[in-house]
Amino acid sequence: MSTRLQIYNSLTRQKEVFEPLNPPFVGLYVCGPTVYNDVHLGNVRTFTSFDMIYRYLVYLGYKVRYVRNITDAGHLTNDRGEGVNRIESQSQLEQLEPMEIVQKYTVGFHDVCRLFNMHRPTIEPTATGHIVEQIEMAKTLINNGYAYESNGSVYFDVHAYNAANHQYGKLSGRNVDELMAGYRDLDGQDEKRHSIDFALWKKASPQHIMRWPSPWGEGFPGWHLECSVMSTKYLGKTFDIHGGGMDLKFPHHECEIAQNIGACETEPVRYWMHTNMLNFNGQKMSKSLGNSILPLELITGNHPLLDKGYSPMTVRLLFLQSHYSSESDITLKGLQDAEKGLRKLMNASNYLTSLVASGEIQEEKETAIQQLIGNCKEVMDDDFNTSKLIANLYEMASQINIFYNDGKKSPIHHETLETLRTTYNDFVFDVLGLLDENDNSNKETLDKVMHLVMDIRKSARENKDWGTSDKIRDALKDAKISLKDGKEGTTYEIE
RNA sequence: GGUCGGUUGGCCGAGUGGCUAGGCAGAGGUCUGCAAAACCUUGUACGGCGGUUCGAAUCCGCCACCGACCUCCA
Secondary structure, three states: OOOOOOOEEEOOOOOEEEOOOOOOEEEEEOOOEEOOOOHHHHHHHHHHHHHHHHHHHHHOOOOOEEOOOEOOOOOOOOOOOOEHHHHHHHHHHHHHOOOHHHHHHHHHHHHHHOOOOOOOEEOOOEEEEEEEHHHHHHHHHHHHHOOOEEEEEEEEOHHHHHOOOOOOOOOOOOHHHHHHHHHOOOOOOOOOOOOOOOEEEEEOOOOOOOOOOOOOOOOOEOOHHHHHHHHHHHHOOOEEEEEEHHHHHHHHHHHHHHHHHHHEEEEEEEEEEEEOOOEEEEEEEOOOOOOOOHHHHHHOOOOOOOOOOOOHHHHHHHHHHHHOOOEEEEEEHHHHHHHHHHHHHHHHHHHHHHHHEOOHHHHHHHHHHHHHHHHHHHHHHHHHHHOHHHHHHHHHHHHHHHHHEEEEEEEHHHHHHHHHHHHHHHHHHHEEEEEEOOOOOOHHHHHHHHHHHHHHHHHHHHOOOHHHHHHHHHHHHHOOOOEEOOOEEEEEEEE
16 A cells, blocks of 8 residues: 655656655755746746645655755856846846845745745755855865866866766756857857856956955856755755756756766765746746746736636646646636636535544445545655646545535544545645635634524525525625525535 | 657546546536525547557657757746
8 A cells, every 4th residue: 555755857767766865854955046036927836846745745754854045146147158147137127236136036935935835945045145155166176177267257167077977968868069069169258168168156247246255356156056055065965856947957957966076076966856837828938938927916817818816726726736747837717727626625625524424334435435545645656646636636525525415424434534534634735735715714703694694594585585585695795705505504605 | 950848538637558537618417486606427538650469548660740948047
């Protein structure tokens, strides 16, 4: 029955049994956002995936150290010394200090994470908080012969690295010679020995604001170095899982591996995990394409392509309905479906609380329920298959509904019912991280008022005063409360 | 051009060599004074052409189409 967790490792391109380096401890590093702008929905999808992965590892009993960085040092938009510093250009745009930009969008990012019910990482280090360590790693790489200084900047020497029998490009399946052919060497004007070399440290131009002193003069770190530094600092030279969006595979993660091996002489990551992209109406959502929706726009519905707002948990469910390694597409239809699905899951959870074991055991039901209970872990152990998990939960919900409609009696053993309760709720709330979004803070008061109203309506109905009865129902409908006239009286539900 | 991935029923979305996830929509039903909601039941599928096999949507080959990455992005 007990299966073991398997993870698809992007490095080896196959599913592997997950064996932590030092059980029960697990080190998980995820590349966080660059805080120069509002996070868009694609970011939310990635971080939701890793939130689910973190939650499941915790559910399995692992003690997880979850590190997710904040990139707050303004690196350039490419490694060739061209492009702009995103944070600085945003600060000019908004007339704010670079660190005000960083603060503003870090706070915004945290707000969004909370909205989507993501757990905080256990460590959330910043790039600017680790300048010293980054300088140290750059020095080590120079000493080890994998980097060189050039005109106040430091570059990683990809050729020297590969000459030492390492394979730059192995993660993304790239061949260095072909990459070289793809780049055009800049006729000796380049500071770099080879166009494929990437920056570890960049000399700051006079107008550059974010700058720090270093052995090579004033400058700022290259954009791959922070992750190598912070992952090894908090998780060790070799750690269990490194994750990120698959658009980071090349060059970012490729460079990270090269830096780590170059500095620490050991393979840094045991399992590489990459999440897939989020599309919007079939097209990749990206900042550069300009088709990104902000999380708040989706929730409020304040966007030309939306018909209304969709709740954070609706969106969360929609994301988790597809496997993390598949593309996910946001469409109005998909959102509407997810909205209904969420209600179904939450209703079943509520019904579950009032179920009792009937005492009469139907072996078929007993077996079916046991099966459904076991499936939850089994499908999640297969590379976090939330898609199958949700399907299984829907089936559980159907069974729960059947019991509920049958006088809240379940023809299964008391222990099985208890296990059903805990398993269903564990997976819906703890593993998938969904929340019942109905505000229960005034539930008691509302309950009393509603029972009064429903009593009055009941009298009206007994007197066949349909006018009054329907008036009450319609007015409540306006107030987003729907009445349901069932066999055992009327109940209400907040929409 | 290089690397990788995908093509599943009206739509979304899993998946395995044989026992045909799941959701939404559609159809039928239960409930109701009528509704709504909810619930129950239910049909339709695996891009094309070959091959391996007792058997392939699942493995292999070729073809077609789509996409991602190869510049910054999660």
